[in-house]
Amino acid sequence: MTMPRAGMRRSAMVAGTAVAATALLATGLTTSAAGAAPASETGAQPAALTASARAEMLRDANATKANIATSLGLGAKEKLVVTDVIKDVDGTTHTRYDRTYDGLPVLGGDLIVHQAKSGDIKSVTKATNATVKVASTTAGVAPSTAAKAAIKLAKADHTTGASADRAPRKVIWAATGKPVLAYETVIGGTRKDGTPSKLHVITDAATGKKLYQYQDVKTFTGTGQHNGKVTPGTGTTPGTTPGTGTGTGQYNGKVPLGSVKSGSRWLLKDTARGGHQTYNAKHSIDQTKQGSPFYDADNVWGNGKPTTAQTAAVDAHYGAAMTWDYYKNVFGRNGIRGDGKAAYSRVHFGDQFENAAWNDDCFCMTYGDGAGNKKPLTALDVVSHEMTHGVTSATAKLKYGEAVGLDEATSDIFSTAVEFYAKNAQDPGDYLLGDKIDLNGDGTPARYMDKPSKDGLSYDYWESGMGNVDPHATSGVGNHFFYLLSEGSGVKEIDGVKYDSPTKDGSTVKGIGRAKAEKIWYKALTTYMTSNTDYHAARKATLKAATDLYGADSAEYKGVDAAWAGVNVK
Numbered sequence: 001m002t003m004p005r006a007g008m009r010r011s012a013m014v015a016g017t018a019v020a021a022t023a024l025l026a027t028g029l030t031t032s033a034a035g036a037a038p039a040s041e042t043g044a045q046p047a048a049l050t051a052s053a054r055a056e057m058l059r060d061a062n063a064t065k066a067n068i069a070t071s072l073g074l075g076a077k078e079k080l081v082v083t084d085v086i087k088d089v090d091g092t093t094h095t096r097y098d099r100t101y102d103g104l105p106v107l108g109g110d111l112i113v114h115q116a117k118s119g120d121i122k123s124v125t126k127a128t129n130a131t132v133k134v135a136s137t138t139a140g141v142a143p144s145t146a147a148k149a150a151i152k153l154a155k156a157d158h159t160t161g162a163s164a165d166r167a168p169r170k171v172i173w174a175a176t177g178k179p180v181l182a183y184e185t186v187i188g189g190t191r192k193d194g195t196p197s198k199l200h201v202i203t204d205a206a207t208g209k210k211l212y213q214y215q216d217v218k219t220f221t222g223t224g225q226h227n228g229k230v231t232p233g234t235g236t237t238p239g240t241t242p243g244t245g246t247g248t249g250q251y252n253g254k255v256p257l258g259s260v261k262s263g264s265r266w267l268l269k270d271t272a273r274g275g276h277q278t279y280n281a282k283h284s285i286d287q288t289k290q291g292s293p294f295y296d297a298d299n300v301w302g303n304g305k306p307t308t309a310q311t312a313a314v315d316a317h318y319g320a321a322m323t324w325d326y327y328k329n330v331f332g333r334n335g336i337r338g339d340g341k342a343a344y345s346r347v348h349f350g351d352q353f354e355n356a357a358w359n360d361d362c363f364c365m366t367y368g369d370g371a372g373n374k375k376p377l378t379a380l381d382v383v384s385h386e387m388t389h390g391v392t393s394a395t396a397k398l399k400y401g402e403a404v405g406l407d408e409a410t411s412d413i414f415s416t417a418v419e420f421y422a423k424n425a426q427d428p429g430d431y432l433l434g435d436k437i438d439l440n441g442d443g444t445p446a447r448y449m450d451k452p453s454k455d456g457l458s459y460d461y462w463e464s465g466m467g468n469v470d471p472h473a474t475s476g477v478g479n480h481f482f483y484l485l486s487e488g489s490g491v492k493e494i495d496g497v498k499y500d501s502p503t504k505d506g507s508t509v510k511g512i513g514r515a516k517a518e519k520i521w522y523k524a525l526t527t528y529m530t531s532n533t534d535y536h537a538a539r540k541a542t543l544k545a546a547t548d549l550y551g552a553d554s555a556e557y558k559g560v561d562a563a564w565a566g567v568n569v570k
Contacts, residue, residue, distance in 0.1 A: 048332030091117025108175025319383025409478025452476030
């Protein structure tokens with residue numbers, strides 16, 4: 001079979017960098033030669049890629065992955081699986097790979113190869129520095145034993161209807177310590193609060209001992225009517241595509257909505273944004289069903305009251321549109337996975353379900369109606385939080401240890417960014433999370449970025465052992481960092497909201513501005529973070545991103561360093 005021309009060029013370039021790449025692999029996150037001039041923000045920021053251009057880059061990466069594996073000095077039993085590719089304006093590419101060993105998935109074995117426009121490998125970022133190798137791929141315990149133990153664990157965690165979604169699969173567990181043969185069992189069911197569950201349990205295949213567990217359904221919390229109307233079009237910014245309909249949401253007021261004509265009626269489907277559609281779950285808890293489509297006769301949706309089913313759909317649909325527009329217009333990202341295809345939303349899930357969730361399996365966002373079925377979790381920051389979980393899943397993954405808290409922080413960071421971006425007068429941007437949905441029943445926000453511990457749960461500062469704590473609590477460290485980087489420490493009032501952000505060491509941090517902080521975090525997420533990035537690795541990733549965008553001697557780089565020190569990550 002003839003290799004594509006682009007693939008042939010890349011293959012030749014790879015062969016010429018084999019020795020250098022092998023050396024880079026041994027050091028994990030590495031940088032280009034000392035003394036190289038830093039790239040400007042324009043050159044290092046992500047390039048806007050069409051779905052077809054990205055698909056071609058993925059094909060090229062697949063055509064050369066064997067050569068890349070050889071260049072990196074991987075073992076004969078190790079293979080690379082291309083999962084994502086990012087291209088910078090200056091032509092630098094960042095290609096993500098998962099690994100297999102003797103045909104088995106390697107959990108925590110992902111890596112990123114950074115290549116210059118010329119094809120030369122500049123650096124390699126790895127989730128693990130350990131050599132991926134096991135003595136045998138023959139298990140010492142039966143898969144049924146692993147499944148029973150995982151189901152027992154899920155039931156102990158108050159999961160009802162707990163059952164294995166499929167037979168346990170053999171994997172290589174490499175996210176912590178020395179790689180070992182293991183089983184991964186996925187347990188479905190429903191958690192205590194009504195949230196769907198996809199509990200992944202990793203079990204040592206030789207001893208049956210549990211090695212790790214994580215929840216793959218990502219939620220807003222761990223455990224309209226208010227806003228009136230605004231002028232149609234509020235919330236759009238230059239370059240966005242307004243919808244053809246209008247709707248009045250409970251939280252966002254009157255907003256434009258993407259819809260299409262279906263016979264004599266209108267369907268709530270946004271063809272300008274990948275075909276995103278919003279469905280009505282009608283209080284069902286059946287995770288396998290999308291729900292019923294929303295139709296309307298005059299293309300005017302909702303009335304701002306929770307008693308009308310369309311109202312929550314308006315907020316969810318609008319929030320998905322604003323999040324899509326933010327990623328596209330700020331970072332050039334064409335949809336959650338960069339492929340131009342939208343996820344879908346379903347509202348009115350369960351009865352008085354006080355949460356919202358992202359699920360990779362259905363590639364969808366799910367929203368409950370909150371207390372008394374009158375406070376749906378469809379506010380803009382909730383919708384963008386859940387949708388951002390999809391972006392993280394498509395890039396860094398952030399699955400293991402402290403990375404799970406970073407996953408939640410990432411969703412909080414970009415939900416805040418989307419809220420500021422939307423410029424919706426009924427829900428203006430702030431550094432408060434869930435301030436419209438009243439989860440606490442007293443009007444207070446669910447989370448605070450300036451001082452996370454104000455919610456009574458979250459951490460202000462990093463401390464050891466956080467990898468075993470509720471990620472919605474440990475996300476506080478990342479949230480606090482982002483606030484300090486954006487706005488700085490101390491007392492201040494921003495757009496009528498008062499903040500008071502302390503630092504662990506009492507130092508004064510000067511903010512670099514939210515827009516720059518967003519760009520640094522996005523670049524770190526999409527090009528330098530991996531499945532098991534912890535807070536100290538996140539510091540390195542953001543410093544590298546700041547170097548790429550602004551230079552190692554820049555005020556932005558120094559700001560990142562100071563903000564991390566402020567939350568006790570040094």
